[in-house]
Amino acid sequence: MDILKEIAASLERGEDDRVAGLVRQALEERCAPLDILNRGLIAGMDVVGEQFRKREIFLPDVLIAARGMYAGLDLLKPLLAQEGVPSAGRIVLGSVRGDLHDIGKNLVAIMLKGAGFDVLDLGADVPAQRFVDAAQEHGATVIGLSALLTTTMPVMKEVVELVRARGLAGRVKVIVGGAPVSEAWAREIGADAHGYDAANAVERVRALVAAGA
Amino acid sequence: MRPSLRLLDAALIERILAEARDLLDSLGVEVHNPALLETLAGHGARVDRATARAHLGAALVDRALASAPREFRLHDALGRETHHFGAGQVSFTPGSAAIHILDGETGQMRAPVTADYIRYVKVVSGLPHLASQSTAFIPADVPSRISDSYRLFLSLLYGEKPVVTGAFTIEAFELMKDLQLAVRGTGEALREKPLAIFSCCPTAPLKWSDVTSQNVVDCATWGIPVEFISMPLSGFMAPVTLVGSLVQHAAETLSGVVISQITRPGAPVLWGGSPAIFDLRYETTPMGAVETMMMDCAYSEIGHSLGLPTQAYIALSDAKALDAQAGLETGIGATLAALSGIDSVSGPGMLDFESCQSLEKLVVDDEICAMTQRLVRGIEPKDDFPARPLFEELLREKHLLIARHTRRHLRSEIAFPGPVIDRANRARWLEEGGLTLGQRARREVARLIEAWQPSALGDGVKRELVRRMEGEARRHGMDALPEREA
Numbered sequence: 001m002d003i004l005k006e007i008a009a010s011l012e013r014g015e016d017d018r019v020a021g022l023v024r025q026a027l028e029e030r031c032a033p034l035d036i037l038n039r040g041l042i043a044g045m046d047v048v049g050e051q052f053r054k055r056e057i058f059l060p061d062v063l064i065a066a067r068g069m070y071a072g073l074d075l076l077k078p079l080l081a082q083e084g085v086p087s088a089g090r091i092v093l094g095s096v097r098g099d100l101h102d103i104g105k106n107l108v109a110i111m112l113k114g115a116g117f118d119v120l121d122l123g124a125d126v127p128a129q130r131f132v133d134a135a136q137e138h139g140a141t142v143i144g145l146s147a148l149l150t151t152t153m154p155v156m157k158e159v160v161e162l163v164r165a166r167g168l169a170g171r172v173k174v175i176v177g178g179a180p181v182s183e184a185w186a187r188e189i190g191a192d193a194h195g196y197d198a199a200n201a202v203e204r205v206r207a208l209v210a211a212g213a
Numbered sequence: 214m215r216p217s218l219r220l221l222d223a224a225l226i227e228r229i230l231a232e233a234r235d236l237l238d239s240l241g242v243e244v245h246n247p248a249l250l251e252t253l254a255g256h257g258a259r260v261d262r263a264t265a266r267a268h269l270g271a272a273l274v275d276r277a278l279a280s281a282p283r284e285f286r287l288h289d290a291l292g293r294e295t296h297h298f299g300a301g302q303v304s305f306t307p308g309s310a311a312i313h314i315l316d317g318e319t320g321q322m323r324a325p326v327t328a329d330y331i332r333y334v335k336v337v338s339g340l341p342h343l344a345s346q347s348t349a350f351i352p353a354d355v356p357s358r359i360s361d362s363y364r365l366f367l368s369l370l371y372g373e374k375p376v377v378t379g380a381f382t383i384e385a386f387e388l389m390k391d392l393q394l395a396v397r398g399t400g401e402a403l404r405e406k407p408l409a410i411f412s413c414c415p416t417a418p419l420k421w422s423d424v425t426s427q428n429v430v431d432c433a434t435w436g437i438p439v440e441f442i443s444m445p446l447s448g449f450m451a452p453v454t455l456v457g458s459l460v461q462h463a464a465e466t467l468s469g470v471v472i473s474q475i476t477r478p479g480a481p482v483l484w485g486g487s488p489a490i491f492d493l494r495y496e497t498t499p500m501g502a503v504e505t506m507m508m509d510c511a512y513s514e515i516g517h518s519l520g521l522p523t524q525a526y527i528a529l530s531d532a533k534a535l536d537a538q539a540g541l542e543t544g545i546g547a548t549l550a551a552l553s554g555i556d557s558v559s560g561p562g563m564l565d566f567e568s569c570q571s572l573e574k575l576v577v578d579d580e581i582c583a584m585t586q587r588l589v590r591g592i593e594p595k596d597d598f599p600a601r602p603l604f605e606e607l608l609r610e611k612h613l614l615i616a617r618h619t620r621r622h623l624r625s626e627i628a629f630p631g632p633v634i635d636r637a638n639r640a641r642w643l644e645e646g647g648l649t650l651g652q653r654a655r656r657e658v659a660r661l662i663e664a665w666q667p668s669a670l671g672d673g674v675k676r677e678l679v680r681r682m683e684g685e686a687r688r689h690g691m692d693a694l695p696e697r698e699a
Contacts, residue, residue, distance in 0.1 A: 039535060055632075060623065063615045183640065196640030 003029055004040040007072065011044030012051075014061055016068030023072040029095050033079040036080045037086075040075075041069045049115070052199065059111070059198075066114030087118050089209035093144040094122035096155035101148035104178055107198040108144060115202045128158035135163075142208050144201070145191075147178040156181075157189040164190075173208040177201055215301075215591050218552035220511045221600055223453040226338050226518045229456065233463035234274055241268035242468040243420040246427055249472065250399070256475045257566040269471055275455065277471040280478035283520045285438060287345070288406040290373045290396050290670050295344050298438075298483065298522035298556045303589060305582040306377045307337060307575060309412065309531050309565030313570035315564060317655050320534065322569050324353035330364065334371040335665035336572050336658055342582035343561060343575075345376040345410075350570045354695045357381075362388045363694075365409070366682040369396055370675055370697075377440070377559060378425055379412035384425045387683050390435055395677040396670065404436030406565050410524075410557070414442040414487075415465040417450040426472060432545065433473045433480035433541035438556065440485035441469035446498060447508070449491040455508055462512050470521075483517025483557055485524030487567070498566055501531045501542030509546075510553035517554065525550060528560035528578065529567065535651050538565060543574075544581050549583035558582075575656035576661070580630050587628035595622050633657050 003026045010018045019041075027037045048065040051057045077085050091112060095105045102124040107123045120132060120138055131143050145156045145165070156176050162174050173192040176185065186194035193208055197200025221229075222414075241259070244267050254260040256276075259268040284299025296304050330352050337346045348364035355363045361381040368376045369392055380386045389409075397403040413429045415421050421429075422461035426484065432439045443465035445451030445458040452458055466484055473480045488508040489498040499505060502542035516523040528547035532538035550558045561578035564572045591650050596618055597603075603618055613619050633653045635642060643646075648656070668675075679694075686694050 037368065058629075059435070060614050060619055064620070067615065110612065110614065194640075196638055200641065 004031065004036060004043075007036065007040030008044030008047065011041065011065045011068050012047050014064045014068075016064050016071065019068035020071040020075060023075050027075070027079075033076045035076070037073070037076055037080065041072050045069055045116075059107075063110060063114050082140065086116075088116035088206065089142060089177065090118040090120070090138060090140040091142040091144055091205060092120045092122060092131055092138065092140045093146075094126035094131060095124040095146045095148075095151050096159070097125055097127045098155065099147050099149055099152040100124050101178075102146070104148070104198070105144075105146035108146065108177065108195070108201045111198040111202050112144075112205060115200075115206070117205065128155055131159050132162045132166060132172075136166070136168070141172060141212050142205055143172060143174045143193075145174065145176045145177070145204070147181060150180050153178075153185065156185075156191065160190045171212065172207050173212060175204055175208060214593075215589055216552055217554060218510060218549060219514065220507060220553075221514050223518075225456070226515050229459050229463055229515060230518075232460045233467055234271060234300065236460065236464040237269040237274065237468060238271065239268070240419065241265075241266040242415075242464070244426055244472075245421065246423045246430075247423075249426050249430060250467050252430075252475060253471075258471075259512050267468075269468060273471055273475075274467055277467075277474035278519055278521075279586060280474045281470055281521055282479055282481050284522065285380070285407070285481035287410065287438065288377045288408060289375050290369060290408065290668060292397075292406055295375055296557070298481075302556065303514055303551045303554060303558060303586060304344040304556065305342060305528065305558045305561055305578075306345040307333075307343060307347045307349045308526065308560045308567055308570065309349055309377055310379065310562060310569040311350035311568055313565070314350055315534070315567040315569055315574070317571075317573050317658060320612050322533070322565070325350045325570070326354040327352050327367070327697060328365050330356060330699060331371055332658075332662055333570065333572060333575075334368055335662045336575060338372045338374065339661040340576065340579040342579045342586060344374065345377055346372050346374045348379070348523065349562060352695075356689045356691060359385070359388075359682075359691075361385045362685060363682065364391065365389050365392055366678055367697075368391055368394075369408075369668075369670075370678050373670070375407075376409045377412065377557070379414075380428050381424070382423055383431075386431045387427055388681060390437070391681055392678060394435070397672055400435060405434065407438050410438045410440050410483065412438050412442050412485070413469065414444060415469060417443070417445050417465070418461055419465060419468070421468070421472070429469060429472045429679050430476045434474035436477070436480065438481035438483065439469070439473055440483035441466045442526070443469070443486045443488065445488045445508075447488070447490040447494065447504070447650075451488070454512065455504060458488055458508055459511055461506070461513065463515055466512075466516075482521065483524040484512070484519065484521040485526075485557070485559075486512055487526035488512070497530050497531070500526065500529050500560075500563075500567060501538070501546070501555065503545070506549050509555070510549050511674075513550075513553050513555045518582065520557040523554075524557040524559060525554065525555045526559045526567065528558050528581065529563035531564070531566050533565055533569075535564075535571060535577065535654065539574060540581075540650075541576070543578055544584075547581045547585045548576070548588065551589045553590075572658045573651060576631075576657045577650065579635050580634050583628055583630065631657065 175193040177195040193204040313322040445461040447610035509527045513523040530539040530542035562575035
């Protein structure tokens with residue numbers, strides 16, 4: 001089998017520990033680093049993502065494949081210096097002030113990383129100002145806000161208003177999520193998107209990044 | 214530890230069996246089959262030919278119980294083993310012999326036809342938790358004299374799973390046996406790898422008709438497994454008390470074991486049944502009544518106490534639609550059946566007092582079967598001790614989503630349901646169409662029919678099945694069988 005197809009197939013089969021070895025082999029066979037990335041690693045992850053959307057595989061399978069992809073990517077990074085390593089986007093993420101629940105937020109962070117995003121996880125109980133500061137400081141184009149309590153949901157509105165007050169609206173998008181959070185709430189406070197679960201959040205963030213590009 | 218349900222203690226089982234044996238010895242059982250009466254007499258039964266009554270003494274019953282096999286296996290049309298009865302497995306099969314089908318398009322009950330039966334076989338072929346097909350309903354577009362064999366014919370032509378079936382007449386057995394021989398090749402091969410189970414029903418109270426008793430004899434002769442379907446009707450054709458009905462069930466079923474084993478010692482049998490309470494308010498026989506289910510589980514305990522594999526008509530409903538009653542009655546029945554370790558559970562898909570099959574209910578019930586099969590696997594430690602290393606990993610990594618432990622045990626420890634069970638959050642459920650259970654089930658029925666692959670039986674075998682069935686149809690005045698889709 002073509003070595004690049006073998007890399008993609010290894011990701012699809014969840015053989016994450018084989019991927020780095022195969023990438024090394026591809027380099028020895030003088031494959032171009034960008035080809036290895038696009039036709040091997042990304043092609044494999046595209047199939048994995050599609051299988052996950054169809055519920056043919058589960059979350060752990062996606063994360064295992066992502067781990068394999070990063071193992072391969074680490075080998076390619078020095079060689080891709082000129083072209084630069086492509087990133088799906090940069091996002092600042094956290095549970096809002098007053099909310100110590102972070103399981104859902106952690107799941108979203110894991111999924112976003114698996115999908116190739118740079119994720120700055122601010123943790124739980126994060127004040128509105130810190131989200132916006134971090135987005136500006138690190139050049140993030142998306143802020144992800146999580147809340148489990150109805151009492152902490154208003155902090156999401158504070159973040160949206162602060163983004164507007166600093167003139168970042170349109171350049172920095174806000175996505176909200178969590179058990180009590182709905183699409184209607186997102187519209188009410190002027191957030192750009194609502195993610196109803198971790199997988200959906202990844203799709204919405206991807207769409208926000210694409211729309212902003 | 215395998216979770217289990219017990220309804221009877223050992224002393225009560227012993228007393229019920231002792232009373233049943235007393236009934237067989239003192240009152241006897243009516244057998245409307247002169248040849249069989251003579252055979253029974255030849256094996257030591259006291260026979261009153263004037264009343265067609267055979268009194269079965271303890272020695273005869275003991276001999277029959279001693280020779281009845283403790284376990285046997287069933288194989289699909291291609292010869293692959295699918296069931297090992299008596300080995301502690303709980304297998305499910307659709308409820309059988311309905312006279313109606315619940316039309317998925319209209320929601321109305323109507324007489325089923327050939328096309329419905331073929332759709333049924335395609336659906337059941339793709340359901341992973343139904344280990345066999347049954348001849349689930351009776352196509353109304355062929356003469357009634359061939360409707361029993363015609364069901365088996367369609368099942369063998371389109372499906373590979375073994376078949377739970379039954380003959381409506383003595384004559385029909387011959388063709389139904391020949392259809393099985395066409396698949397297996399020889400009588401010896403059929404005996405070695407049984408392909409079907411025949412339901413044979415005594416008549417309450419304590420009676421065997423010529424048809425059903427002869428079916429038992431014929432099945433035993435050919436080594437075709439039999440499930441005895443004793444049907445005491447509590448408060449009507451049986452004592453109103455559950456224990457009294459269990460005595461009757463045991464007596465009728467023991468008499469079936471005797472008929473089978475004197476014909477051929479070692480003939481495979483299931484200690485089965487379909488008892489029911491009688492709802493005097495509506496003059497109906499509710500299969501979804503908890504007392505009906507209790508009798509099923511209790512007689513299975515009695516059968517197991519004798520060392521015999523068991524069967525029951527349970528995990529079905531008396532509802533007229535795929536509604537909440539259908540779900541709760543089927544779910545409770547399947548759960549009780551699985552906890553009781555009933556070897557062969559007949560019921561999925563069935564509505565309206567065993568008279569209506571629903572393909573949509575069948576796919577829902579398949580999920581119920583999956584849940585109950587997971588339940589009886591119980592809770593067992595799997596790489597859980599010592600616990601500390603895994604918790605160290607959890608604290609270090611902050612999750613166990615991709616831990617080796619998770620990857621190794623996820624799919625065996627957690628039974629993920631198919632698409633008819635809704636586990637999405639509300640937003641996702643709405644985004645995916647906000648479908649009701651009935652709508653999801655209809656979609657799944659359509660998907661299974663689309664995904665069906667023809668049976669891998671050889672073309673020569675299929676032609677032989679068609680030749681034999683067409684010959685039988687002509688004998689009963691039909692120029693041609695109803696048209697069949699591919």
